[in-house]
Amino acid sequence: MSKKTMAVVAAACTAALLAAGAAHAQDKKVRLQMASSYGSTLPILGEAAAAFVKKVEAATGGSVQIKFNEPNALVPVLQSFDAVSQGSVDSAWTASAFWSGKDSAYNFFSSVPFGPGAAEYLAWLSYGGGKELKAEMYGQHGIHSITCGMLPPEGSGWFRKEVKSLDELKGLKMRFLGLGAKVMDKLGAATQLIAPGEIYQALQLGTIDATEFSTPVMDLKLGFYQVAKYYYLPGWHQQTTALEFLINKKKWDAMSPAQRAAIEQACGDTVQETVAQGEATQAGALKEIQAKGVELKKWPPEFIAAFEKTWKEVIAEESAKNPNFKRVHESYAKFRAEYAIWREYGYLKQ
Amino acid sequence: MSKKTMAVVAAACTAALLAAGAAHAQDKKVRLQMASSYGSTLPILGEAAAAFVKKVEAATGGSVQIKFNEPNALVPVLQSFDAVSQGSVDSAWTASAFWSGKDSAYNFFSSVPFGPGAAEYLAWLSYGGGKELKAEMYGQHGIHSITCGMLPPEGSGWFRKEVKSLDELKGLKMRFLGLGAKVMDKLGAATQLIAPGEIYQALQLGTIDATEFSTPVMDLKLGFYQVAKYYYLPGWHQQTTALEFLINKKKWDAMSPAQRAAIEQACGDTVQETVAQGEATQAGALKEIQAKGVELKKWPPEFIAAFEKTWKEVIAEESAKNPNFKRVHESYAKFRAEYAIWREYGYLKQ
Numbered sequence: 001m002s003k004k005t006m007a008v009v010a011a012a013c014t015a016a017l018l019a020a021g022a023a024h025a026q027d028k029k030v031r032l033q034m035a036s037s038y039g040s041t042l043p044i045l046g047e048a049a050a051a052f053v054k055k056v057e058a059a060t061g062g063s064v065q066i067k068f069n070e071p072n073a074l075v076p077v078l079q080s081f082d083a084v085s086q087g088s089v090d091s092a093w094t095a096s097a098f099w100s101g102k103d104s105a106y107n108f109f110s111s112v113p114f115g116p117g118a119a120e121y122l123a124w125l126s127y128g129g130g131k132e133l134k135a136e137m138y139g140q141h142g143i144h145s146i147t148c149g150m151l152p153p154e155g156s157g158w159f160r161k162e163v164k165s166l167d168e169l170k171g172l173k174m175r176f177l178g179l180g181a182k183v184m185d186k187l188g189a190a191t192q193l194i195a196p197g198e199i200y201q202a203l204q205l206g207t208i209d210a211t212e213f214s215t216p217v218m219d220l221k222l223g224f225y226q227v228a229k230y231y232y233l234p235g236w237h238q239q240t241t242a243l244e245f246l247i248n249k250k251k252w253d254a255m256s257p258a259q260r261a262a263i264e265q266a267c268g269d270t271v272q273e274t275v276a277q278g279e280a281t282q283a284g285a286l287k288e289i290q291a292k293g294v295e296l297k298k299w300p301p302e303f304i305a306a307f308e309k310t311w312k313e314v315i316a317e318e319s320a321k322n323p324n325f326k327r328v329h330e331s332y333a334k335f336r337a338e339y340a341i342w343r344e345y346g347y348l349k350q
Numbered sequence: 351m352s353k354k355t356m357a358v359v360a361a362a363c364t365a366a367l368l369a370a371g372a373a374h375a376q377d378k379k380v381r382l383q384m385a386s387s388y389g390s391t392l393p394i395l396g397e398a399a400a401a402f403v404k405k406v407e408a409a410t411g412g413s414v415q416i417k418f419n420e421p422n423a424l425v426p427v428l429q430s431f432d433a434v435s436q437g438s439v440d441s442a443w444t445a446s447a448f449w450s451g452k453d454s455a456y457n458f459f460s461s462v463p464f465g466p467g468a469a470e471y472l473a474w475l476s477y478g479g480g481k482e483l484k485a486e487m488y489g490q491h492g493i494h495s496i497t498c499g500m501l502p503p504e505g506s507g508w509f510r511k512e513v514k515s516l517d518e519l520k521g522l523k524m525r526f527l528g529l530g531a532k533v534m535d536k537l538g539a540a541t542q543l544i545a546p547g548e549i550y551q552a553l554q555l556g557t558i559d560a561t562e563f564s565t566p567v568m569d570l571k572l573g574f575y576q577v578a579k580y581y582y583l584p585g586w587h588q589q590t591t592a593l594e595f596l597i598n599k600k601k602w603d604a605m606s607p608a609q610r611a612a613i614e615q616a617c618g619d620t621v622q623e624t625v626a627q628g629e630a631t632q633a634g635a636l637k638e639i640q641a642k643g644v645e646l647k648k649w650p651p652e653f654i655a656a657f658e659k660t661w662k663e664v665i666a667e668e669s670a671k672n673p674n675f676k677r678v679h680e681s682y683a684k685f686r687a688e689y690a691i692w693r694e695y696g697y698l699k700q
Binding site: 027055058059060061114117118119120122123124125126127128150152153155215216233234235236239256257258261262264265266267268269270271272273275276277278279280281282283284286287296298304335338339340341342345346347348 | 377405408409410411464467468469470472473474475476477478500502503505565566583584585586589606607608611612614615616617618619620621622623625626627628629630631632633634636637646648654685688689690691692695696697698
């Protein structure tokens with residue numbers, strides 16, 4: 001080939017690449033392994049992960065491909081934080097409350113007892129200080145975290161026996177995730193954190209007497225109705241729950257701006273979609289749970305009052321023990337206090 | 351160039367294009383003109399449009415560029431539906447209620463009096479039948495519509511005089527958008543729809559006695575506090591408001607799957623971001639409005655009851671007049687009725 005011919009060829013190739021979209025021309029294909037805390041068949045919790053992965057692939061025209069891995073396939077669920085931190089796993093689909101053993105302040109980024117609904121919670125997370133605190137706490141471990149889902153209230157739990165008095169919580173063995181567990185412990189229960197895939201068996205075998213897990217749709221799917229006939233609501237411990245996409249920070253930084261933008265927007269889109277899907281499906285699930293012979297129970301006011309009073313004690317105790325908990329709680333509480341005038345004037349009373 | 355050389359060159363170019371991302375390699379650059387119903391400096395309403403445009407450009411690496419045009423720059427605000435339908439304008443940033451003159455059923459896709467908050471409304475729009483009805487109504491006019499923002503409750507309106515009795519609504523000249531206008535008219539007011547950029551002057555000149563517009567943040571920006579000293583809340587007529595990105599259907603269909611996915615996800619991300627930003631900023635705006643000497647007024651219960659009773663009459667009358675209104679309302683009402691058990695059991699009482 002003559003030099004002139006080569007120059008013409010080079011120019012033609014460059015033009016073709018430019019026509020293909022300036023920024024994407026430089027994008028290297030990225031393939032990420034993703035560990036999930038929730039099984040792929042779990043409504044919303046797992047299904048949203050599958051939808052998120054497809055969204056990213058669609059919007060990037062395949063330049064980013066994320067491989068969903070079932071819980072424990074790459075690493076045990078409760079070790080996925082460390083795996084993503086070290087880079088032995090690229091990314092994870094999970095919720096911050098799973099890392100409460102590392103630092104109780106992580107809880108604030110997935111759910112807070114007696115906390116707000118999805119809209120006010122998103123406001124604190126995105127615009128009220130939550131995002132920066134979360135970036136700091138995950139960043140120290142080399143992890144980039146993106147809020148990637150938002151669920152409606154959970155049920156309060158499945159109980160094999162009716163709970164007739166607060167005294168009956170004493171000694172109760174219960175699976176519990178998040179800050180609500182500390183409340184239950186103070187009221188005398190013995191809580192433990194069991195990964196989602198292992199709860200049913202523990203309840204069936206009597207290793208635990210009760211369990212909370214998620215919203216009615218997901219709880220129905222896990223079949224708890226077969227072994228526990230009392231479903232208590234509302235979920236005072238989790239009035240909304242944020243899901244997260246965690247990714248090793250070096251892998252995140254190595255992607256192109258367009259790839260990172262596409263992932264962020266796929267997460268944002270997943271937030272609105274999980275809100276919509278979550279709200280659209282719970283009523284049907286409650287009716288189906290009833291049809292399976294389960295009794296829906298609302299906590300009497302004295303229980304709700306006891307839970308709330310105990311939650312305030314937990315705040316005080318954890319704040320005294322953990323400066324990080326104190327700092328994150330103060331950001332959250334300040335936001336809610338300032339917001340109060342809007343709740344009072346802006347909303348019709350239901 | 352020999353045939354062999356040409357084959358080598360072609361192969362090299364193809365490889366370069368494949369490396370650039372398979373789907374994007376086929377993407378033609380798309381430039382869209384977008385007419386906006388809201389000025390670029392309007393908090394959230396206009397700012398979200400600018401953010402949306404940037405999101406699309408970022409995620410597509412510039413392969414889709416949308417040009418924001420100020421209200422009336424391309425076409426008068428109230429004619430942007432027709433312009434997008436005919437293709438003389440590619441796209442529009444707006445809200446469905448602006449087209450209530452064409453068909454009162456369009457109102458259901460932006461807001462409904464005594465309607466739900468953002469989460470339940472998104473549930474109906476996305477999973478309860480709203481999306482399909484909307485696609486049909488816009489599709490008949492060659493328009494593709496994507497929900498692209500979700501706002502917190504509006505204020506109920508700015509009044510130059512205190513409203514001491516329902517009788518004082520009679521003869522009141524008020525700017526009003528959406529189905530709430532029909533309620534106010536039945537209560538004796540004379541409502542008119544004035545485009546956002548022209549409301550302040552109408553209120554200042556006394557062409558109107560009162561106006562509703564949007565949430566406190568946006569209302570503050572438009573300066574109504576300078577000419578009206580009573581701000582009534584809550585906005586019974588609009589407890590949440592969906593914004594829309596409308597695009598000419600032929601232009602939409604001509605884009606690549608990746609480009610369409612990126613736009614859809616940018617809209618979804620904008621929904622969650624407007625929810626968060628909307629909720630995060632109203633309390634501060636209310637306090638600033640008070641500081642400017644405006645009295646915040648809550649409608650007394652008898653007003654709220656009268657508004658709600660009249661709204662039910664409007665439903666009956668419009669349903670009798672407009673089969674489309676009846677059909678869309680029935681979908682919406684059926685969803686809310688089924689949802690009721692979830693509201694009752696799932697949520698803590700505030």
